[in-house]
Amino acid sequence: MTTQQQLQPIFILSEGSQRTTGKNAQRSNIMAAKAVAETVRTTLGPKGMDKMLVDSLGDVVITNDGVTILEEMSIEHPAAKMIVEVAKTQEDEVGDGTTTAVVLSGELLKQAEELIDREIHPTVIARGYRLAADKSQEILNSISEPISETDIATLQKIATTAMTGKGAEQAKDTLSRISVEAIRAISEKDGSRMLIDIENAKIEKKVGGRVEESELIQGIVLDKEKVHPGMPRVVKGAKVALLDAAIEVKNTEIETKIQVSDPAQMQAFIDMEEKMLRDKVEKVASAGANVVFCQKGIDDMAQHFMSKKGIYAARRVSKSDMEKLARATGSKIVTNLNDLTREDLGFAGVVEEVKVGNENMTYVRECKNPKSVTILIRGGTEHVVDEIKRAVEDALGDVAASLRIGKVVAGAGASEIELARGLRKFSESLSGREQLAVMAFAEAVEIIPRTLAENSGLDPIDIMTELKAAHDTGKKWAGINVFTGKIIDAWKDGVLEPLKIKTQAVSSASEVAIMILRIDDVIASAGKSGKGPEMPPGGPGGYGDM
Ligand code: ADP
Numbered sequence: 001m002t003t004q005q006q007l008q009p010i011f012i013l014s015e016g017s018q019r020t021t022g023k024n025a026q027r028s029n030i031m032a033a034k035a036v037a038e039t040v041r042t043t044l045g046p047k048g049m050d051k052m053l054v055d056s057l058g059d060v061v062i063t064n065d066g067v068t069i070l071e072e073m074s075i076e077h078p079a080a081k082m083i084v085e086v087a088k089t090q091e092d093e094v095g096d097g098t099t100t101a102v103v104l105s106g107e108l109l110k111q112a113e114e115l116i117d118r119e120i121h122p123t124v125i126a127r128g129y130r131l132a133a134d135k136s137q138e139i140l141n142s143i144s145e146p147i148s149e150t151d152i153a154t155l156q157k158i159a160t161t162a163m164t165g166k167g168a169e170q171a172k173d174t175l176s177r178i179s180v181e182a183i184r185a186i187s188e189k190d191g192s193r194m195l196i197d198i199e200n201a202k203i204e205k206k207v208g209g210r211v212e213e214s215e216l217i218q219g220i221v222l223d224k225e226k227v228h229p230g231m232p233r234v235v236k237g238a239k240v241a242l243l244d245a246a247i248e249v250k251n252t253e254i255e256t257k258i259q260v261s262d263p264a265q266m267q268a269f270i271d272m273e274e275k276m277l278r279d280k281v282e283k284v285a286s287a288g289a290n291v292v293f294c295q296k297g298i299d300d301m302a303q304h305f306m307s308k309k310g311i312y313a314a315r316r317v318s319k320s321d322m323e324k325l326a327r328a329t330g331s332k333i334v335t336n337l338n339d340l341t342r343e344d345l346g347f348a349g350v351v352e353e354v355k356v357g358n359e360n361m362t363y364v365r366e367c368k369n370p371k372s373v374t375i376l377i378r379g380g381t382e383h384v385v386d387e388i389k390r391a392v393e394d395a396l397g398d399v400a401a402s403l404r405i406g407k408v409v410a411g412a413g414a415s416e417i418e419l420a421r422g423l424r425k426f427s428e429s430l431s432g433r434e435q436l437a438v439m440a441f442a443e444a445v446e447i448i449p450r451t452l453a454e455n456s457g458l459d460p461i462d463i464m465t466e467l468k469a470a471h472d473t474g475k476k477w478a479g480i481n482v483f484t485g486k487i488i489d490a491w492k493d494g495v496l497e498p499l500k501i502k503t504q505a506v507s508s509a510s511e512v513a514i515m516i517l518r519i520d521d522v523i524a525s526a527g528k529s530g531k532g533p534e535m536p537p538g539g540p541g542g543y544g545d546m
C-alpha cells in the first residue's frame with residue numbers, strides 16, 4: 001500500500017450522517033438516560049411534586065404520573081426514548097409504577113458508569129446485571145404474600161396506596177372502594193386464575209361536583225344526550241343499533257349545486273330529501289332498533305322522525321365508546337345503514353338519559369355483558385378530574401395486577417431494601433467483576449427508598465441507615481412513613497402494592513440498562529428527506545449538558 005492510499009479517507013456513510021463510537025457513545029447514552037430519570041425523580045412517592053406541562057398550543061397538564069410526563073415531553077434523544085419506552089411498557093403491563101421503572105433504569109446506568117470508570121467492561125456489567133435481574137425475580141417472589149379476591153380490605157389498601165399523593169386524597173375511601181368494586185365486577189375466574197380485561201372498566205369524566213360524588217355504574221355511561229327532546233327519556237328492553245354512518249342526506253365530501261327554476265321543483269327536491277331521511281329511519285325501525293348510537297351526524301329531520309317512532313338516539317359518539325358499547329351490548333357496528341339487520345342489534349335492560357350536574361348523560365345499564373362497568377369521575381375542574389382519572393387508572397391497574405398474580409408486597413421502600421439485601425447476599429456467591437456488577441445493581445435498587453426519603457424532605461442518609469438496620473433485625477416490611485419520617489411496618493400500615501409492579505419495573509429497567517450498555521456505536525443516518533439525522537441539537541450527546 002502506498003502512503004497516499006493510506007491517507008485516503010473511506011466514506012461508508014452517506015453525507016450528513018453522524019456517528020459516535022466507543023466510550024463517547026456510551027457516555028452520551030447514559031447521560032441522556034440519566035437526564036430522563038432525573039426529570040421524573042422528584043415526582044416519586046406520596047410527597048412527590050407535580051409537573052406542569054404546557055404544550056405548543058398552550059394546553060396545560062398538571063401531573064405526577066411518570067408516563068404522562070414523559071409522553072408530553074416529546075423527547076428526541078434515541079437513548080432517552082428507550083427509557084420512555086420502559087415507562088410505556090410498565091403502563092401497559094401494570095398501569096402503575098412508571099416512575100419507579102424509569103428512576104431505576106437511570107440509576108442502573110449511573111451505577112454502571114462508575115464501574116466503567118473503574119475499567120470494567122460494559123459486557124461484564126451487562127452479564128452481572130442479567131444475573132441480578134433474574135435473581136431479583138426470585139427474591140421478590142419469595143418475600144411476597146398471597147392475596148385472594150375475597151380479601152376486600154387488602155385490595156382497598158392496594159388501591160389507596162396507588163392513589164396516595166395524587167390529588168385523590170380527600171376522596172380516597174370512595175375511590176378505592178369504587179376501584180375494587182369495578183375490578184371485582186369485571187374479573188372472571190378461570191380455574192385458579194383470574195381473568196381481568198381492564199377494557200371492560202370505562203372511565204368517564206364529568207367536570208362539576210365533588211370528587212366524593214364519583215360513582216360506579218354497572219354498564220356504560222356516555223357523555224351524550226338524546227338528540228331530540230321528543231325522544232323517550234328511558235327505554236326499557238333496549239335493542240341497540242350501532243351505526244358508523246351518518247343519518248343525513250348531504251354528502252359533506254362533495255359540494256353540489258342545484259339550480260331550480262320553479263318553486264315546484266324546489267318542493268320536489270325537499271320532498272325527496274325528506275323521503276330519503278324517512279327511508280333511513282324506516283330501515284332502523286324495521287330492523288327492530290329502539291336505541292341508536294351513531295358515530296356520525298343525525299339530520300334534524302331524521303331526529304324528528306326517530307322521535308316519532310319512539311327511538312332514543314345519540315350522535316357523534318366516539319369510536320372508543322362505540323367499541324365499548326359493542327362489547328357491552330353485543331351489538332355489531334354497522335357502517336352501511338342498508339346492511340342493518342335484526343342480528344346486528346345488541347341488548348341492554350335500560351337506556352336512560354340522566355342529569356349529572358347541569359348536563360345530561362346517557363346511561364346504558366343491565367347490558368348483555370354484565371362485565372361492563374363505568375367509573376364516573378367528578379371534580380371541580382378539568383385538571384382535577386384528569387389527575388383523578390390517572391390516579392384511578394393506577395388503582396385499577398394495581399388491583400387487577402394483584403389479583404392476576406395473586407401476590408402482594410409492601411411499599412414505602414420496604415421491598416426494595418429487602419431486595420437489595422437479598423442481592424448482596426447473592427453476590428457473595430459470585431466472584432470478581434460480576435460480583436461488583438451485582439452489588440452495583442443492589443445499590444441501584446435502593447434509589448427508590450432513598451428518593452422517597454429525599455422527596456419527603458427527610459435526610460436520606462439517616463433514613464437509609466435506620467431502614468437497613470431494621471431489615472437486618474428481620475423486619476422485612478420496614479419502610480418509610482413519608483409524612484412523619486419514622487420507620488414503620490409498611491404492611492401493617494397498609495402501604496401495599498402488587499408484586500407485579502416490582503417485578504415488571506426491575507425486569508424492564510434492567511433490560512433497557514443492559515441494552516444501552518451494550519451499545520458502543522451510534523450511527524444516525526441523514527435520512528431520505530435530507531434534513532439531517534434525527535438527533536438532538538449538538539449530536540448524540542446533546543442532552544449531556546442537562
Ligand atoms: P410510580 O409511578 O412509580 O407508581 P408513585 O409516585 O406512585 O410512582 O410512587 C410510588 C412509590 O411510593 C412506591 O415506591 C410506593 O411504595 C410509595 N408509596 C406509596 N404510598 C406510600 C405511603 N403511604 N407511604 C410511603 N410510601 C408510599
Ligand code: MG
Nearest residue numbers: 096097162394
Ligand atoms: Mg404509582
